[in-house]
Amino acid sequence: MHEWALAEAVISTALEASKEKKAREIRELRITMGELQQIDIEIFEFALNEIIKSHDILKKTKIKIEIENAFFRCNVCGHEWKFTKDKLSFEESESIHFIPEIVHTYLRCPQCSSPDFEVIKGRGVWLDSIEVR
């Protein structure tokens, strides 16, 4: 249920932004979900829908979630590759779910074996846009 904490963070950010814009209604939230964090989308959506029930301003809000694939670039050899869970145990995968940076503990560049790589796309949860009225 770590998804709940992230859903709460998204709604909290949307409410704060709507206050700044003096909005009466939040019509749409667009969220990008990085593949690396391996969020359970069903639980995340359930949490979002439960949390918005207690806020009038969010009652008619449409929520759009887009999944972004995760890619890495090695700082040593420049190799770029896509994240897969193939070589990770369940526990390692769970750890990356909680703190995506832990990927540096368990994965290595497939070309030169370095742990020194960047997550260039698809790290975690991001609120892309808020449409208000």
Added chain:
Amino acid sequence: MDPRLTIIDKRLKNIKKVIAVSGGKGGIGKSSVASVLALSLSKMEYKVGLLDTDFCGPSTHILLGIKDLYPEEEKGVIPPEPYGIKFMSIIYYAGDKPSPLRGIDVSNALIELLAVTLWGELDFLIIDMPPGIGDAILDVIRLIKKTEFLVVTTQSKVALETVKKVLRMLKELEIQILGVIENMKTRDSSYVREEIETMGIPFLGEIYYDPDFEDSLGDTEKLLKTEFAQSIKKIILNTEGFRE
């Protein structure tokens, strides 16, 4: 927008005092001070949390003998409570494997932990900081506005000069400084105290080098009986900032 940033204040709102234990150099006893401080405050019946932000070299779990624990999940991450201390560290996720992180990764890992950890009500949250004026200290200043810094130094001029840089930065940024502790003292000298007081910063006390300390690591009963722990207790009792 990074949604994690807006939730951090909410996660920390029921914490009365946040104390970051910092210092310029490695090996001067920051983690020892942070761990024994958390343990002593917990023994005094305060509600205490301990957050280890030294992601590349976490050690508070070794000092306190914490192993085989894992946080629970319930609408967030609930830290385990060994010895009555709510304890969060990267070790739950990385185990004893190295975590080679660059600056941006250190920031992201810290933000993630602060955004998802449910501390609940605490009298004190003690943060063990990595050495230096890097990403972790800048992020703690940026993200936890109510942090007060407890800075550790040794008698060595090498350590003290670096610590003075940390103190100057904190003063420039108008960050609250609880004071400075002189650790691992081996000879009588008022040099450190005078230098710190000249800067207008409270000198909280000194801890003499304790040869028995190493043998007590991992055993909290033994730790609390050390001269080191007695000195920490004295500092807590004599420092206004530790009173509610």
